[in-house]
Amino acid sequence: MLIRKGMQIETPIYAAHHDPEFFPDPEEFRPERFLKENASNIIPFTYRPFGGKFMPLKTYQTRC
Numbered sequence: 001m002l003i004r005k006g007m008q009i010e011t012p013i014y015a016a017h018h019d020p021e022f023f024p025d026p027e028e029f030r031p032e033r034f035l036k037e038n039a040s041n042i043i044p045f046t047y048r049p050f051g052g053k054f055m056p057l058k059t060y061q062t063r064c
Contacts, residue, residue: 011048017046017048019046022043023046
C-alpha cells in the first residue's frame with residue numbers, strides 16, 4: 001500500500017473502541033479506564049474521542 005503525502009486515511013473508530021485487544025471488556029461501562037492515572041494503560045492513538053476525523057503522525061484534530 002502506498003500512502004502519498006496529504007492523503008487522508010480513515011479508520012473505523014467504533015471497531016477500535018470495541019476491540020478487546022485495545023480495551024479489555026469493551027462492552028462493559030468502565031469510565032475509570034480513561035482517568036489520568038490509567039492513561040499509561042491506553043495504547044497510543046487507540047482512543048479517539050469526539051469522532052476524530054484525521055490524525056497526522058504528530059498532531060490530532062477533532063471535528064468539534
